[in-house]
Amino acid sequence: MKPSAFEYVRATSVDDAISALSQHGDEARLLAGGQSLIAMMNTRLAEPKVLVDIGRLxxxxxxxxxxxxxxxxxxxxxxxxxxxxxxxxxxxxxxxxxxxxxxxxxxxxxxxxxxxxxxxxxxxxxxxxxxxxxxxxxxxxxxxxxxxxxxxxxxxxxxxxxxxxxxxxxxxxRQGAGEGWAFEVVSQLKGDYAIVAAGCRFAMVDGVCRGVRLGFVGAGPAIKRVAAAETALEGQPVNGATIAAVAEAAVGAVDPHADMHADVQYKLDLVQALSERVLKQAASRAV
Ligand SMILES: Cc1cc2nc3c(=O)[nH]c(=O)nc-3n(C[C@H](O)[C@H](O)[C@H](O)COP(=O)(O)OP(=O)(O)OC[C@H]3O[C@@H](n4cnc5c(N)ncnc54)[C@H](O)[C@@H]3O)c2cc1C
CATH class of the missing domain: 3.30.465.10 (Uridine Diphospho-n-acetylenolpyruvylglucosamine Reductase; domain 3)
Known part of the structure; x- marks a missing residue:
């Protein structure tokens, strides 16, 4: 398919782009690299009347x-x-x-x-x-x-x-020196969108985790960080018991949807497996 007709505006500065957006309101969309927007326009999932190209700024x-x-x-x-x-x-x-x-x-x-x-x-x-x-x-x-x-x-x-x-x-x-961190993705092919991904970071202070950040991709429409899983690790050491508790808290808190790549149960299994994997990796990096 081809996109609906649209007016093309090439912005010469940020102010120029803002003025075009202000003039056209909801009918305008910014174009940056075009790698998502153009595909959406070609399938008519997006039909902006005005495209404001900021790609040369x-x-x-x-x-x-x-x-x-x-x-x-x-x-x-x-x-x-x-x-x-x-x-x-x-x-x-x-x-x-x-x-x-x-x-x-x-x-x-x-x-x-x-x-x-x-x-x-x-x-x-x-x-x-x-x-x-x-x-x-x-x-x-x-x-x-x-x-x-x-x-x-x-x-x-x-x-x-x-x-x-x-x-x-x-x-x-900026990440602190000696911080524990990890990011793991499961996708059909490397470079494809994630089916589920997990990431975490924390500081290790006197043998326990502080400032825990833990979250997922593909585990629900709006879910990024998962507070229940973070709380399960805050102030705790990383060991078999805490890893199991964090994974259980994460599985209980996420809300994945089935799609053409995986059903809900498979995604929940990935949340559990990736929770364990990122915590072990992060602990091995933490000083
Ligand atoms: C085959 C393929 C595989 C991909 N795989 C992945 C993947 O594994 N993981 C992943 O994360 N992404 C993936 N992508 C998407 C890719 O990362 C896109 O580059 C990205 O989603 C959009 O960036 P863009 O610069 O192309 O934005 P555009 O497509 O130009 O714009 C995207 C949206 O953001 C708005 N926008 C753009 N810039 C701004 C700005 N500065 N301020 C306000 N609004 C703005 C636009 O108006 C539009 O609504 C994939 C894309 C393709 C085609």
Missing amino acids: SDLSYIRVDGDALSIGALTTHNTVLQSAEVAAHCPLVSAAYANVAHHTVRNRGTLGGNLCHNDPASEMPLVASLLDAELVLRGSGGERRVAAEDFFVDTFHTAAHADEILTEIRFA
Whole structure:
């Protein structure tokens, strides 16, 4: 299929894009790498009347260490993030998760900002943003605001960004030295969307876990971090009993839906198996 007719606007600056969005309201959509939006337009799942192309705004493509944060411009491509030594050094969880995102050609054009704004429930990066307490910097006609990742991902394909706002920057909390972390994905083929993925991080203080972050992809339309599973590990050592308790809490809290790849029971089994796997891996990395 081909998309419905639309007007094409090439933005020359962020302000230019905001003004086009403000002028056209809900009828306009931003185009970044086009790797999700164009497919949706071709299948008529999205029918914007106006496409505002921000793909050439090169000032939104950068990676910077900024105090306690690693700041990444929204238009930075997947491959640039994946290949960045700075990202690997300061946020290894991002690099590990990115190794599973899509295929080389898609990663050459797709952007981190587009991925987060698309908010596919099978996408790895919204979970990573939540695990790393990321802040999303949005600019619109009302000025700039920062939204915590926990509040940004509202529901499937739905975020807290307003129709006239552009995501300009993602600020990930830098991971501490000696932190325990892991990210594991089960998909049909490497680079396909996850059937289920799990990620976690925590600090090890006097033999117990502190600041536990644990969550899943593919385990429910809006589920990222799972509070019940995090609570089961907070202040505890990682051992056979706590791993079993965390996995049980996670299985009880998630809400996966059957799809063409897996039924609900299989996904619950993956939640249990991946919980165990990421906790063991994270514990082996923690100092
Ligand atoms: C074959 C294939 C396999 C894939 N596999 C995976 C996978 O395993 N894991 C995964 O996570 N993803 C996967 N993807 C999706 C890929 O990561 C996309 O690149 C990403 O979802 C969208 O990024 P984009 O830059 O292409 O955004 P676009 O497609 O241009 O836009 C996506 C949405 O975000 C909005 N948007 C874009 N940028 C901004 C911004 N700066 N501010 C506000 N709104 C914005 C757009 O208006 C649109 O609604 C796959 C895609 C394909 C085609």
